Amino acid sequence: MSMHTITNVILLPLLFFLRFGTTLQSDPLSIRAEKAALFTLRSSLGLRTKEWPIKSDPCSTWVGIQCENGSVIGINISGFKRTTIGNQNPAFAVDSLVGFTNLVSFNASRFLLIGSIPDWLGVRVKTLKFLDLRFCGISGGIPGSIGNLTGLIELYLSGNVLTGGIPDSLGMLLSLSVLDLSRNVLTGLIPLSFGNLVNLHCLNLSSNGLSSNVPAQIGKLDSLVVLDLSFNAFSGLLPKELGSLRSLRRIVIRDNNFSGELPDAIWSLPGLSFLDVSDNNFVGSLPNKSLNGNVTKSVFNLSHNMFYGVLTCVLRRVSFIDLSYNYFQGNIPDYVHDAAFLDGNCFRNWPSQRGLKECAAFYSMKGLLFDTFGLTDGSLSSVLHDHKSKRRVLVFAAVFGSLGLILFLVISVILLILFRYKNRKTTQAGNDEGPLTTERESVNLMGLGELFTYEKIVSATNDFNDANFIKNGHSGDIFKGVLEGGTHIIVKRVDVHSGKIISALELDLYSKISHPRLIPLLGHCLENEKEKFLIYKYMPKGDLSSSLYTKNCSDDDTLKSLDWITRLKIAIGAAEGLSYLHHECSPPVVHRDIEASSILLDDKYEVRLGSLSEACTHEGDNYSNRITRLLRSPQTSEQSASGVITGMCSYDVYCFGKVLLELVTGRIGISASRDLITKDILEGILPYISLEDKDLMTNIMDPSLVVDEDLLEEVWAMAVIAKSCLDPKPSKRPLMRFILKALENLSKVVREDSTSSEKLPVKSSKSSWGGSSSSSCNSLPYQTAGSQLPGNVDGCLSTR
Known part of the structure; x- marks a missing residue:
């Protein structure tokens, strides 16, 4: 990298930070219309006198305001707290921005702006060069009008609930240097127009629902330094054009569905210092040729793929490499040091490797030579023959098993039809005031209220x-x-x-x-x-999904949010209802539809659980219940996002965990999300929940919550409980009665000075409120639980 490039990448952002990130003395505000616009903005956002005092000149004393020649050029309200009144109306109320004719920078990161980005922003504030709206609670789609901000240099929209596709018009932002759309719920494709962004240094689209192939047009971004596409659903081959991006230093594409080989040119990128392609379907071997001169400081993560072959001199040069859970074989070279993870491969004399038969079968399938570990040709042939024989046995078993299953299902369907026909006849023979015959049984209507x-x-x-x-x-x-x-x-x-x-x-x-x-x-x-x-x-207050934020009576365009005490009250009430169903009903009852819309609220915000039409009795592990699962219809055999059968009490616990996250983060819709969207949302939130570090909570906590230090500890504790409810393994989730006790005693969940006798019980001695993943609570999306990768954890860092 040339000295001129280094100066642009490092010194210019630093100068801009000094210019816009601090409050500097400047000329008094001389434009009356802009002064009026500032006071309107102060009022609409509910900003405090402490930062923006009324009786003083904004350019001289207001925090975050930067002026030049008597005109406002920069507004930074990141991290500000609202007034008590303003906190009841956390809306996207920034209409007064149109009054600033020279506005260059607007930073509202981590300041709650409930609603969608207004279309007029890209039409009437065309002077903007820096727009930062990270973690603002924004919903809806990205307006195509943003493409009109042709002078924009940095655009940060990460950590929101943005939906829909990425508009093609963003490809018109030819001056753009940073584009961060990570940690949203965006879907669809990367626009081909992104090939026009030749000045782009950082592109971060991680933790969304984007899919299909990565377009070859990305290979035109000659200035690109950071590329992060991790935690999406991209598939196909990685475009070889990426190898032509000579400025590229950081590539993170983990947790997708990429296949094929890594393009050779990627290994030779002159500035490559961080490469994470883990958890894909890549194949191929390590390069034999020497790498670039900077590779001695590089970090490579190739784990959880299907790479194979022997280790090469690449390992002599890198500072860290994770090759675990691939199919590498042969001897471990003497120069391999501690900064290499090699578990789950086919190496000789190395612990925690795959079995010989599995390795031999893989290489046989690929038509490649396999290190025989000293076996004779006859022994190896026996291994492969045994593998092929097992495959034939499995094929025959699958065929005959399928025929048997089909026969079993045909008989079951016939019996089910006869059963329902008999039930219908019973229903028709009855009368309206007698027993009601439903899907499975007759219920006596006596005591079921008024007729x-x-x-x-x-x-x-x-x-x-x-x-x-x-x-x-x-x-x-x-x-x-x-x-x-x-x-x-x-x-x-x-x-x-x-x-x-x-x-x-x-x-x-x-x-x-x-x-x-x-x-x-x-x-x-x-x-x-x-x-x-x-x-x-x-229920006068409706449900939780409609009550978490409600319209202010005095202004239809603003919202007020529930305070923390009310949110905790709602969480405890819902837990009481579920605890009753799970532990006091015999047999236990599974609600199966726990989300914000099924938590109903009376006039005093007391909880009443609704949506009981999906309820069923808890399914144990006995034989009859396994038969029941086979016979029931697809509608009643739904699985949770974590693959759990919904007829289990642990499924309610999982769903309740999402409700708790909704109360903590204020992100509407978490509890109603399904499948891929749930996975993306949780991966953007759970890394910030740790028993060891309360401060991480501020990254995900609802900005509209006004809490002191004690209440912040309660928010932290509820988040920890939510994380334990969302454990991927149902057996490690706490029981509802323990969750209820924890919510009623939040301080005991997180305080280190609690004695062992005071600690709350969990389902098993191996569980804790930190969950099974507590060792990786601080892991970021780029890292694996087993190996903490060094390096910069933020893909695109703000320069302000």
Whole structure:
């Protein structure tokens, strides 16, 4: 790298930091319109007098304001705290930015801006060169109008809940040096227009849901120094054009679905100092040729792929290399030092290696020579013959097993059809006031509240007027209504002919229990042949998903958030309801639909669990329950994001962990997310939850929460509990009764001075509130749990 390039990369950002990152003395603000715009911004964001005092000149004394020639050129509110009133309205209220005609920099990182980026930002504030909106709680898509900010040099949008695709218009930002869109929920492809960003130094798209191939156009970015595409769903071959990026120093593409060989040119990049391609499907061998002169300081992570062959002189030059869980073979050279991880390969005389048969089979499949470990040709042939014989046995077993399974399923389906036919006849023979035959059993309706007439339901909901419609539930449409006496109710309408049913277990639950944490069932209306109705008590505060942030009565464009005490109250209430279902019902009941929308709130924010139509009895490990799993329909055999059967109590614990994260981070939608989106969200949050370091919490905590040191400790403790609930192994998740006790005694979860007798119980002696991954709580997305990779952990660092 030339001295001129080093000066641009290191000294210029430093100068800019000194210019915009601190408050410097400058000329007084002389433009009246800009002064008015600053005061409007102060009011709309609820900023404190401490930072922006009213009776002083903004250019001289306001923190984060930089002026030049009497005009505002920089605004930095990163890390600011709102006033008490402003904290109730954490909206994206920055309309007054249009009043600054010379604004170059706007930094609002870690300042809550609930809502989406306004389209006008790219149309009316065209002077911007630096825009930093990291960890602001922004939702919605990236507006295409951002492409109009043609002078933009740095754009940071990471750590939000941005959805949709990346707009092609970003390829118009020809001056862009840094583009950080990491830790969002973006999907789709990398736009081909990115090939136009020839001045780009850092591209970070990690921890999203992006997919398909990486376009070859990325190879046109001659100035690129950092490329991070990790934790996405990219596939196919890595474009060989990356090898032409002579400035590239850091490549992180771990945890994708890449295949094929690494392009040879990548190994020879002159400035390459960090390469992480772990957890993909790469194949090939290490290069034999000498690498660049800087490689002695390099860090390579090739683990969890399918690389093979012998070790080469590459290991003489690097400072750290992780080759674990590949298929390397042969001897370990004498020059291999402690900074090399080699587990899970096919080496001689090295611990924790793959079995001989597995290694021989892999090399045989590839048509390659395999180091025989001293075996004779006959012995090795025996090994391979044994492997091939086992494959034939497995093929035959699979064929006959499949035929047997098909026969078993055919018989089961016939029996199931006969069973349902018999149940339908029983239903038709009954009457509306007698037992109700549902999907699996008959339930006595005695004690299930009032018997409502169809006319009464129609009148209460104004003939199911759209104005009374709330949402589409799993088992039916939900409406609100008012009875003649003024009592507010909730009506679930189930269309029988649509295939939806009234859950037998839900009605059975209400016929046997009456717990204060379950939404009260007021009655039913079953007289209509086409539609059935269940009537519940009305919850004035709605559900948690709609109450975490609510519109301010005085301003429709702003929001207020729940305070910490109320959030903790809601968490404890939900835990009480689940603990009752799991530990006081016999057999235990699994809710199966725990998320923010099923946690209902009365006028005092007391919790009532709703959405019980998905509930089922807990599935143990006995034989009959395994047969039941085979027979049930796909709709009832759903798995969680971690692969857990939802009929287990541990699934409720997993879902509850996501609810706790939603309360801690303020990120709406975590508990309702599924599959890949859940994985991406958790990978962006969980590394910041550690029993050893409370300060990491500030990276993910809801910025709208106003808490002192003691309450911050409670937020930290709840996050630790949430992480233990989200353990990938169901057996290591705590039981709900222990979670409830922990929430009621948050200080004992994280304080080191708690004695052993005071510590909260967990499911097994090997578990802890830190979870099984506590040793890697501080691991970042680039690192593996087993090997902490050195190097800069932030892919794109702000220069301000």
